[in-house]
Amino acid sequence: MKRKAARKLALDALVALIVLVAVSPFVVMLGTALKTPAESVAYPPKIMPARPTLMHFADVLDPAKFPFARYFANSFIVAFSTALIAVVVGSVGAYAFAKLPVPGKRFLESGTFVVYMFSGILLVVPLFRIIAALGLYGSRVAVVIACLVSTLPAALSMLGNYFRTIPDSLEEAAFMDGLSRLQSLWRIILPLSLPAIMSVFVYVFMIAWNDFLFASIFLSDPAKMTLPIGLRQFFSSQDYVWGRMMAASLLTGLPVVIMFAAVEKYITGGLTSGGVKN
Amino acid sequence: MRSPPPRIPPSLEAQNRRLGLLFVLPAVALVFAVIIYPVFFNLYLSLWKPALNPAKPDLFVGFGNYARLLADPQFYRSLALTAVYVALTVAGSTLLGGSAALLMNRDFRGRKFARSALLLSYVMPVISSVFVWIYLFNPLYGMVDYALVDLLGLFEVAPQWFDDPVLSLLLVCLFDIWRIFPFALIMILSSLQSIDGAVYEAALIDGARPFRIFRCITLPEILPVVASVVTLRSIWNFYKFEDVYLLTKQVPILGVYLYRTAFTVNDLGLASAISVVMFALVMGIVFVAAARRKGASS
Structure with missing residues (x-):
């Protein structure tokens, strides 16, 4: 049964990976919408801002x-x-x-x-x-x-x-x-x-x-x-x-x-x- | 006192017929106005050199537009690009969607959430998705380029995704595979779910290995759905325009070539000839495929 559980875990991890890759552009979209203009062009880039701002929505x-x-x-x-x-x-x-x-x-x-x-x-x-x-x-x-x-x-x-x-x-x-x-x-x-x-x-x-x-x-x-x-x-x-x-x-x-x-x-x-x- | 002549009640059948006509009239009239008439008008226009100034008359050129099209190297370039684009995106999205469907066709926690999350790229307006891809693949501070150059070291310098012809072809293919794989996922998943579980149990009792079960039970069951996904997707992607046009100028597939010819170059005659040839190509390929399948099955 151990093998079966390991197999299930591997398949679940694959699903999680696909979901993560498929959704990541939208996570970046949200993160960038909350960044200050300086942060959105910072290098190296960060997915989420250190200090989120709602200025862009406003x-x-x-x-x-x-x-x-x-x-x-x-x-x-x-x-x-x-x-x-x-x-x-x-x-x-x-x-x-x-x-x-x-x-x-x-x-x-x-x-x-x-x-x-x-x-x-x-x-x-x-x-x-x-x-x-x-x-x-x-x-x-x-x-x-x-x-x-x-x-x-x-x-x-x-x-x-x-x-x-x-x-x-x-x-x-x-x-x-x-x-x-x-x-x-x-x-x-x-x-x-x-x-x-x-x-x-x-x-x-x-x-x-x-x-x-x-x-x-x-x-x-x-x-x-x-x-x-x-x-x-x-x-x-x-x-x-x-x-x-x-x-x-x-x-x-x-x-x-x-x-x-x-x-x-x-x-x-x-x-x-x-x-x-x- | 003379009674009025007895009015024969119209039979139910006749009544239904009248109502039916009344009901289909708006739909038929609209389809005629927005599709059938424009189709023939398009054929007509493809034989003319329409004047840009509406006050001036159009000029009849016969098959001149078609001759110009067949002599235009850009047409063949667009045709080849479109073939590559369709082949890569259809293969990629079907494989990804099919694999995801196989993975999702099990019981696990968060299955519903995963399914909805995977549909997001399919539902999101293309303009929104294009904006974030332009950001992600920006050569200066885009996260994809950062990962490829600094984290993985796959590239020496940031790749020019939007300017290099080969890379931008790859980019629009990746973009489209990401956007449309949920279609294959949904179609294949629901056909997987319609397979009777008892068949699997019987196979397991007989001691069949997972791969054999997949090849002998699952695959034959989902093959018709896969075939229709591939057919529909090939046709739709053959006509693709927005997803490519909004992302880069470097990949003039046929849809982009048609749009530019019509509204950038203002060559409406040539543009209508392009659309006639595009439709003829699709019709031709579909009918040849259908005839061959008929021939194979008989």
Whole structure:
């Protein structure tokens, strides 16, 4: 049994090592956010400061010094709108494709396969021209539209997969009780699918929140910039202020990390639901 | 008094059909507007020399953009870089994620915490991760360079991670492996967990050694998931842009080449030709692979 215990210890140590290496950049991020400017460029470097300071967090949150709040609000507007549109349009559409006799069902199912071979970067040129022709260049609406390119098909296919796991008999029972299609959708399917819908919302929100590509193409006015493009612009235009950069990076990640943690078990389950559920 | 003509209630089937159409309409309209129309518009643009000034007309050039693309040495350089990048990142992230999944597929204290902690690099916005990597690999006071030069003595002088072409290729690969290995981890871990424990017990009773159990039971069970992880990841990394563009200027993979051609050089015609060729390459490789698998199985 001694050998077994030693083996377990070795494997546990390996897990600890992988976790340590994977997380270490974020430890450094936090440590640097708490360093004074002098300490952040000291040699040899230290991971954690001797005397932590919150000055960088105060600077980042001070609108007079740093437009973080404005970028944050813009990111939120873009990510929330994209997620809302993808979830509402996606739920309704996916329900119809899963449960109603709709022409072109087959076509759609083979279409989702092609979608996996696709990416937003392929459409930057036509989207750029279309957005310009519509007079939307420079607006946050443009970024929302572009973010839907990759997220809407994913929302449709993820929600469709989920709706198909809900047995038809459940709704048939509801119809027997005199509920209409709409009532059953509203009172039975949607409440039952809330975890899936929330997960898709978070998934789309994260993609839009992280988007740099389209924001960099469409937004040039600092008043409308989202976090990724705004932070990059801000930090490349002057000398690196590491503490401030790291504080801003942490705060940029915070909302998506919290949202992800809230739906983690659904998302990590849903990614692989095809194999796990019958 | 004449009664009004009896209205035949529309059959349930017809009602469902109408509702279905109503429900899919927004989704279909949006997909058409943001994907299908742009795809064809892109094909169209690739045959033109779009004018920068919207007041001026575009110029038809036929396959001129494609000819220019095929004559551009930068295109082949980007293609080769992308192939190396995809091969290294997909192999690295799948191996790391798969090993982590095997290690995590046991009972130990803090398992839940370890799992959540390992997902962090996947969830964090790329801009945040890029900033801290730029700090870590800084040649003057970065911790990685400090460790490599002063602590381990592997380098004489601090390596120029962001300026040297070979080192920056290595850097973007390391960055991406670190960022995306949790995807392989989650997928492979959940397929490991769906294996019936009784099979392992039976094998142990029969006296099978751990390696044999892995080769004969575990591996065949997870192989389909590994295959789909590799396929999806290869496609996604073929289109990669932000993770590389934000980190260094020295690794112009195809995504970066496309972006620069469109928005730095302002050559929109050539850029749309690049994206058509990129998509055609992916489609071609996927279909050849699918056909070969079909041929192999029949």
